[in-house]
Amino acid sequence: MSNLPVLDAGTLLEIYKKAAxxxxxxxxxxxxxxxxxLMTPYYSPAGQEIIPSALSVNLNDGDTICTxxxxxxxxLAKGFPLGPLWAELAGRIxxxxxGKGGTMHLTHPESGCMVTTGVVGSSMxxxxxxxxxxxxxxxxxxxxxxxxxGAANIGAFHESLNLASLWKLPVxxxxxxxxxxEHTSFANSTAVDQLSKRAAGYGMAGVTVNGNDVDEMYGAxxxxxxxxxxxxGPTLIEALTFRFNGHxxxxxxxxxxxxxxxSAKQNDPFVTxxxxxxxxxxxxxxxxxxxxxxxxxxxxxxxxxxxxxxxPDVSELKRDVFAHELA
Amino acid sequence: MTTDTMNNISAVNLALYDALAADSTxxxxxxxxxxxxxxxxxxxxxxxxxxxxxxxxxxxxISEQAIIGTAIGASLRGHRVVAEIMLMNFxxxxxxxxxxxxxxxRFMSGGQTHVPIVIxxxxxxxxxxxxxxxDYLEAWFAHTPGIKVVAPSNPTxxxxxxxxxxxxxxxxxxxENLPTYWNSSPFTKEVIPLGQAKVxxxxxxxxxxxxxxxxxxxxxxxxxxxxxxxxxxxVDLRTIAPWDKETVYASVQKxxxxxxxxxxxxxxxxxxxxxxxxxxxxxxxxxxxxxxxxGAFAPVPYSKPLETAFVPSTAGIEAAVRALxxxxxx
Numbered sequence: 001m002s003n004l005p006v007l008d009a010g011t012l013l014e015i016y017k018k019a020a021x022x023x024x025x026x027x028x029x030x031x032x033x034x035x036x037x038l039m040t041p042y043y044s045p046a047g048q049e050i051i052p053s054a055l056s057v058n059l060n061d062g063d064t065i066c067t068x069x070x071x072x073x074x075x076l077a078k079g080f081p082l083g084p085l086w087a088e089l090a091g092r093i094x095x096x097x098x099g100k101g102g103t104m105h106l107t108h109p110e111s112g113c114m115v116t117t118g119v120v121g122s123s124m125x126x127x128x129x130x131x132x133x134x135x136x137x138x139x140x141x142x143x144x145x146x147x148x149x150g151a152a153n154i155g156a157f158h159e160s161l162n163l164a165s166l167w168k169l170p171v172x173x174x175x176x177x178x179x180x181x182e183h184t185s186f187a188n189s190t191a192v193d194q195l196s197k198r199a200a201g202y203g204m205a206g207v208t209v210n211g212n213d214v215d216e217m218y219g220a221x222x223x224x225x226x227x228x229x230x231x232x233g234p235t236l237i238e239a240l241t242f243r244f245n246g247h248x249x250x251x252x253x254x255x256x257x258x259x260x261x262x263s264a265k266q267n268d269p270f271v272t273x274x275x276x277x278x279x280x281x282x283x284x285x286x287x288x289x290x291x292x293x294x295x296x297x298x299x300x301x302x303x304x305x306x307x308x309x310x311x312p313d314v315s316e317l318k319r320d321v322f323a324h325e326l327a
Numbered sequence: 328m329t330t331d332t333m334n335n336i337s338a339v340n341l342a343l344y345d346a347l348a349a350d351s352t353x354x355x356x357x358x359x360x361x362x363x364x365x366x367x368x369x370x371x372x373x374x375x376x377x378x379x380x381x382x383x384x385x386x387x388x389i390s391e392q393a394i395i396g397t398a399i400g401a402s403l404r405g406h407r408v409v410a411e412i413m414l415m416n417f418x419x420x421x422x423x424x425x426x427x428x429x430x431x432x433r434f435m436s437g438g439q440t441h442v443p444i445v446i447x448x449x450x451x452x453x454x455x456x457x458x459x460x461x462d463y464l465e466a467w468f469a470h471t472p473g474i475k476v477v478a479p480s481n482p483t484x485x486x487x488x489x490x491x492x493x494x495x496x497x498x499x500x501x502x503e504n505l506p507t508y509w510n511s512s513p514f515t516k517e518v519i520p521l522g523q524a525k526v527x528x529x530x531x532x533x534x535x536x537x538x539x540x541x542x543x544x545x546x547x548x549x550x551x552x553x554x555x556x557x558x559x560x561x562v563d564l565r566t567i568a569p570w571d572k573e574t575v576y577a578s579v580q581k582x583x584x585x586x587x588x589x590x591x592x593x594x595x596x597x598x599x600x601x602x603x604x605x606x607x608x609x610x611x612x613x614x615x616x617x618x619x620x621x622g623a624f625a626p627v628p629y630s631k632p633l634e635t636a637f638v639p640s641t642a643g644i645e646a647a648v649r650a651l652x653x654x655x656x657x
C-alpha cells in the first residue's frame with residue numbers, strides 16, 4: 001500500500017478512543033456473561049477493533065451503517081451510545097430497541113446505526129438501498145455494509161455488489177475477513193485467495209488491506225469514502241483480521257490451530273495501536289490512561305443503569321409489529 | 328369519479344402513476360419496470376419512467392434479494408418504495424429480505440425504524456405457466472407478523488387498494504392476478520382502505536368468503552344457485568392480512584353457514600385460519616361445519632385440463648354450497 005492518505009495525530013487519537021471503547025466494552029460484556037447477568041449468544045469482536053475505528057473517523061452523522069451479529073464494534077465506532085446499548089443487551093425497556101432487538105439486532109438511527117442483522121450477508125442488500133437513497137438525496141452521504149468472509153459466499157453479496165456498481169452507489173462494502181466463517185476456515189470455504197479480486201467481476205474498486213494496521217485501514221477507508229462521496233461508486237474493502245474468541249462466547253474454537261490463535265493474540269492490534277499512539281506522540285501514557293479510565297467509568301455507569309432499569313411491560317409484545325396495533 | 332371500464336393492469340398502472348405524482352419520495356423499482364425495458368413483461372409500469380424519470384422508476388438486474396434489500400434500505404432513509412417481484416414464485420428468492428427484515432425491522436428496532444414498502448407481484452393459474460410461475464403463496468406471508476397481504480379481484484379494488492398500500496407505513500405484499508390482467512370491468516377511481524372486506528353479493532343462506540381470482544367463480548356460482556332459490560352472500564376479503572373479521576362475522580352470523588374459497592392449495596392455507604376462527608367464534612350458532620375449497624394439493628400443472636382441474640371451479644363451488652346446505656343443523 002503506497003500513496004495512502006496520511007494519518008495525522010489527532011485522527012490517530014480519535015481512532016484510539018473508538019478502539020478502546022470497543023475493547024473495554026467487549027471485556028465488560030464477557031464479564032457480565034460470566035457473572036450470569038447476560039444470557040445471550042454474544043459474538044465478540046475482540047481483535048477486530050481497528051477496522052470500524054479507522055473507518056468511522058471518515059464518517060459523519062448523515063452516513064449510515066448496516067452490520068451483522070458480530071457488529072457491536074461497528075456500532076460503537078459509529079457512535080451508538082453506551083446507555084441504550086447496555087439497556088438493550090440487558091433486555092430492558094430503556095434499551096435502544098426497548099429490549100426487543102437484543103445483541104443481534106441493535107439499531108440506533110440517530111447515530112446512523114440502521115440495521116444489525118442476525119443473518120449472514122443480509123447487511124449488504126439493505127446498505128445498497130441506503131446508498132441508493134443517499135445518492136438520490138444528493139448530499140454526499142455514504143452507506144457502509146459490514147460483513148464477514150463467510151458472507152462473501154452468499155448470493156446477496158453478488159447481487160448487491162453488482163447493483164451498487166451498476167448504479168454507482170455510494171456504498172462501502174467492508175468485509176472483515178477474520179478467516180473463519182463460524183467454524184469453517186477461509187481456505188475451506190472460499191475459492192479465491194483474496195476476496196477483493198471479486199470486485200473486478202463487478203467493475204468496481206477493490207482492495208485487500210491489513211485491517212489490523214491502522215494506517216492501511218484508515219487509508220483504504222478514506223479513499224473509499226471519498227470516492228463514494230464524489231459519486232464515483234462503491235468500493236469493496238477486504239480487511240484482514242482475526243477474532244480472539246470462538247464463533248460465539250462459549251465456543252472454545254477447537255477448529256482454530258493453537259499457534260494461529262497464539263500468534264494473533266501476540267500481535268494484538270489494540271496493543272499495537274496504543275504503542276503507535278505513544279510513538280507518534282499523539283498522546284502521553286498518562287493521557288491514554290485517563291482516556292481508558294473515563295471509558296471504563298462510562299461503561300460501568302451504563303451497566304448499572306441498564307440493570308437498574310425496568311423490564312418491558314408485556315404489552316410491548318404486540319406493539320411495533322405494525323404501525324398500529326391490531327385488534 | 329367516473330364509472331367507465333378499465334382492465335386490471337391499467338388500474339395498477341394508473342394507481343402507480345397517481346401515487347408517483349402525489350408523493351415525490353415514492354420510488355418504483357424492479358426487473359424491466361422502466362420504459363427502456365418496455366415497462367415490464369406485462370407492461371404494468373409502462374410510461375412511468377418517461378413521466379417521472381429514470382431515477383424514480385428504475386429497472387434492476389434479475390436480483391430479487393437486492394431488489395427487496397434495496398427497497399428496504401431506501402425506505403429506512405425516508406423513501407416509500409414499490410418493488411416489483413415479477414412473479415410470486417420468485418418472492419421465494421427474496422424471502423430473507425421479506426420475512427427476516429422487511430417484516431421485522433419495526434419490531435426489532437422497538438419502533439425506531441419501519442419499512443413502508445409495497446412488494447407488487449403477479450401470479451395465478453390459467454396461462455399454462457406451469458409449476459414455478461403460478462403459485463398463490465399468500466398464506467406464507469399472512470403467517471408472518473409485520474407484513475400485510477392484499478389481493479384485489481377487480482380494477483377498482485386494484486387501484487384503490489394499491490394507493491392505500493403505498494401510503495401504508497408497513498410492508499405490504501400486493502398480489503395481482505396475471506391471467507385476468509386484461510379483463511375489463513366497471514371502474515371507479517377511489518382510495519380503498521386496507522383491512523376492509525366488501526360484501527359483493529348479499530344473501531341469507533350461506534356465506535362464501537373469498538378473494539382475488541375466486542371472487543368471479545363464487546359470484547357465478549351464487550347466480551346459478553339463486554336460480555334454484557338458494558341465497559348466497561359473497562364476501563371479497565380484498566385484504567387477506569389483516570382480514571376483516573367484523574364484516575365476515577356479521578355475514579356468518581346472518582347466514583349461519585360459511586364456505587371459504589381460494590385458489591391456493593387448501594392444506595394449511597388462509598382458509599384454514601378463517602375456518603378455525605369462525606368455528607371458535609360461532610361454535611353452537613353455526614348450522615353446519617365451516618368448509619373450505621382450495622387448489623388441489625399439487626404443484627400448478629401445465630397441461631390445460633389438469634390446470635383447469637387444479638383451480639376451484641364455479642361448478643365445484645356450487646356443489647360445495649349445496650353439500651353444505653344439506654348438512655344437518657348442528
